[in-house]
Amino acid sequence: MSDADIVLVIGLEVHVQLQTASKLFCGCSTKFGQPPNTQTCPVCLGLPGALPVLNKEAFRLGAIAGLALNCKISPIMKWDRKNYFYPDLPKGYQISQFDLPLAYEGYLETLPEGGEPKTIRIIRAHLEEDAGKSMHDEAAGTSDSRIDLNRTGTPLLEIVSEPDLRSSQEARAYLDELKLLMTYLAVSDCNMQEGSLRVDANVNLHIPGPDGVIATPIVEIKNLNSFRAVERAIDYEAARQIDEWEDRGLRLGEAPKRTFGWDDQKERTVEQRQKEESSDYRYFPDPDLVPVTVTTQFVEQLQQGLGELPAALRARLQSQYDLDAYGANVLVNQGSSLVAYFEKLAAVSGNARRASNWVQQDVLRVLNETKTNIEGFPVAASQMGELLRLVENGKLNTSRAKDVFEEMFQAKLSLGDAMKSLGIEEVSQDALVDLCRELLNANPKVVADVSGGKQQAVGALIGQAKKRNPNADPGSVRKILLELIQQMG
Amino acid sequence: MAFSHDEVLKVARLAQLDLAQEEVETFAAQLGHIVQYIEQLDELDTTDVEPMAHGAGVTNVFREDQVQPSLDREAALANAPNRDAECFRVPPVL
Ligand SMILES: [Zn+2]
Numbered sequence: 001m002s003d004a005d006i007v008l009v010i011g012l013e014v015h016v017q018l019q020t021a022s023k024l025f026c027g028c029s030t031k032f033g034q035p036p037n038t039q040t041c042p043v044c045l046g047l048p049g050a051l052p053v054l055n056k057e058a059f060r061l062g063a064i065a066g067l068a069l070n071c072k073i074s075p076i077m078k079w080d081r082k083n084y085f086y087p088d089l090p091k092g093y094q095i096s097q098f099d100l101p102l103a104y105e106g107y108l109e110t111l112p113e114g115g116e117p118k119t120i121r122i123i124r125a126h127l128e129e130d131a132g133k134s135m136h137d138e139a140a141g142t143s144d145s146r147i148d149l150n151r152t153g154t155p156l157l158e159i160v161s162e163p164d165l166r167s168s169q170e171a172r173a174y175l176d177e178l179k180l181l182m183t184y185l186a187v188s189d190c191n192m193q194e195g196s197l198r199v200d201a202n203v204n205l206h207i208p209g210p211d212g213v214i215a216t217p218i219v220e221i222k223n224l225n226s227f228r229a230v231e232r233a234i235d236y237e238a239a240r241q242i243d244e245w246e247d248r249g250l251r252l253g254e255a256p257k258r259t260f261g262w263d264d265q266k267e268r269t270v271e272q273r274q275k276e277e278s279s280d281y282r283y284f285p286d287p288d289l290v291p292v293t294v295t296t297q298f299v300e301q302l303q304q305g306l307g308e309l310p311a312a313l314r315a316r317l318q319s320q321y322d323l324d325a326y327g328a329n330v331l332v333n334q335g336s337s338l339v340a341y342f343e344k345l346a347a348v349s350g351n352a353r354r355a356s357n358w359v360q361q362d363v364l365r366v367l368n369e370t371k372t373n374i375e376g377f378p379v380a381a382s383q384m385g386e387l388l389r390l391v392e393n394g395k396l397n398t399s400r401a402k403d404v405f406e407e408m409f410q411a412k413l414s415l416g417d418a419m420k421s422l423g424i425e426e427v428s429q430d431a432l433v434d435l436c437r438e439l440l441n442a443n444p445k446v447v448a449d450v451s452g453g454k455q456q457a458v459g460a461l462i463g464q465a466k467k468r469n470p471n472a473d474p475g476s477v478r479k480i481l482l483e484l485i486q487q488m489g
Numbered sequence: 490m491a492f493s494h495d496e497v498l499k500v501a502r503l504a505q506l507d508l509a510q511e512e513v514e515t516f517a518a519q520l521g522h523i524v525q526y527i528e529q530l531d532e533l534d535t536t537d538v539e540p541m542a543h544g545a546g547v548t549n550v551f552r553e554d555q556v557q558p559s560l561d562r563e564a565a566l567a568n569a570p571n572r573d574a575e576c577f578r579v580p581p582v583l
Contacts, residue, residue: 020554027557036575040565041557057554078542085505087579100542134582146576149565280503290550291542 007206008238009215010171011163012230014178015156016188017130017196018061024129024155025052025095025289032194036148044129044153046091052288058155059102059292062127063302065157065187066103068309069122073299077102077126079289082281087147088132096158098283100291101126108161108181109311111329112173120174121162130154151195157187163202168231168238175199175227176333180310184336192226199224203237204252205245215252216245221269223261233262237269313339321352330360338363338374341381348385351392358388362402366409378412379405386415394475395426425471432472436480439464440488450485458482492520 023030026043042050066073080098106122132149159178165171179197182188190197204218221237224230237260244250260269308316310332317328317339331339342359346352363384367373387404390396396404407418419425439461440447449457458481465477497517501508508516559565562575571578 022554022556027552027555028559029556035562037562037565037577039559041559045560045565053550053552055554056551059551076542076548083503087577087582134579135576136581143581144571144578145580145582146573146578148576280499282503285542287544289543290545290547293548 003242005208006242007213008166008234009163009204009206010165010167010234011202012161012165012171012174013200013202014159014161014175015130015198016065016159016182016190018058018065018127018155018157019186019188020055020057020061020155022055023153024055024058024127025153026050028150028153030154034150036146036150039150040152044090045149052095054289054292055155058127060302061187062102062125062155062157063294063299064185064306065159065182066106066125067299067303068181068185068187068306069103069106069108069125069159071103071106071122071125073103073294074100076100076291076293078291079286080283081286082128082283084281086131087145088134088149088152090132090149090152094129094131095286095289096128096283097126102157108174108177110170110173110177112167112170115169115173118164118170118173120164120170123160123162125157125159128156128158130156168234171201171234172227172231175230177310180333180335184310185306199227199230201230201234201237203234203241205238205241207245216241217250217252217255218257219269220257220259221262222259222272225262225264229262229264232267233269236267240269317342321346321356323352323356327356327360330364331356334364334374341374341377344381345385345388348382349388349392351388354388354392355385358384358405362405379408383408383415395473396424397473400424423470427469427471427473429476431469432476432480433484435465435468435472436461436477436484439468440481440484447485447488450482451488455482458485492517492524496520 017030020030022028023044026041028039028041028044031039043052063073077097078100079095081093082096082098083093085092101124103125104123106125108120108122110118110120112118130151130153132147132152135146135148161174165174179190182190182197188196192198201221201224202218203221205216207214207216219237219241221233224233259272261272262268263270313336314325314328314332317323317331318325323331331342338359341363342355345355345359349355363374363377363379367377384405387396387401387408391398391401403422404415404418404424407413407422408415411418411421413421443461446457446461458478461481462474462477465472466474494513494517497508497513497520500520501513501516566572566577569577
């Protein structure tokens, strides 16, 4: 057996913060970055006698996410208490969902880079409340931890995949697609810096043996604070588990599930101290909260409201605008607003391929350089579309058009004003013909040369035309000159 | 059903309780009685009975997603055994 026969098996648990104004069971704000302990109340502090009431919007967003993940929505869902002690969990239990989650049995189509599309099954997606934040305080010279409960009770959706992922690249593709879907639907902003998207990875190996495949004990990796960290942690863990298998030969069931943390600085996974009996959460139904029943009518209504999801949008951009898969993907990955911008551009300019190229090369470059998004982009799609139409109709060449685009963006000018500012004016056909006549009258030798078959002699006059009127399009001038000479002959 | 000492100690550990030896004895007997009492339910035939998710028989109680004023920080921290100007303070968390 070689390492190449070993199959890496990965399942991901992703927590996304639902984009609500208030918490899951109380009216405290979910706003990020506020002074510590200024967004709490008896409910989220877990004070005796306080009664949680479900946030309707959190439920709606969770159901939308479930449907977008092709899940079934439970006709009845209920709330359970997950019991454990931790200082950032004031009630001593987390309100979560155990046996009747909001959504279950779905899948997500993913596009691993350089690989074939792959379907990853989703086991379930359930609602739960977030815990608070503990900070270690060394500055004060004590070893205390400081607890901020602003985040306590913030609505989360935990999305659990089947262990269908086989490499760090596939895990990355799954996360990219999941994030795209959640942001498209405005279910979550998926901002990892603010903790709105968190990932835990379950990793083990399947090793072919003479008596069938052997599975090794599962390791859960926590503290993955970026998609890059997820990829590196999985790769590191795979190598570590192969070494461990060769050293100790432990099989699934012969060792408990262990938890490792990812150390971003040292770029390695580190085993965390086992919380004693951490798996024994003693779930039981929360008597403070009543179940939620869901009608098929409600589900159908949400389903219709989903609109065009990224996968369908990619396919449509390819078929409707004849874009290649790569181009469609680039546009879709930037979000629905950018796609809307592109579609307007394509419609106004009359050339979708050109519109796509300009969005990918010029618009995205400028957005990147200025760290803005399309919503704040000063060049309206209609104006940019008119610009591209000038190129399409041969009234402006591409390099000049790029200057105009730059001017429109930098000086925040309309198309007309930007062209005026650069001294570009459209020259009328009559004016061009007049100009050409004058030149031919003044240069009888050129006329004679061209008539005699030396067509390249006309080049000298094109140069002169450009000098007399910098906005004269060389192609049009050439065409008019040749026509006039023919008429004269 | 009798409760073993190990089971009592496990439940105590999960609840973060330290029990004296005689308390273990007491609770083993008491917990056994409680479970025995509940086990009477096993005598009922529940074959065609839907599992019940809640005792109140009420469903779908929601609130709108509207922010309500939170407590003043002073009020939130008032009952804390240990605190500073901004936060609750607890023994080190690793
Ligand atoms: Zn609250």
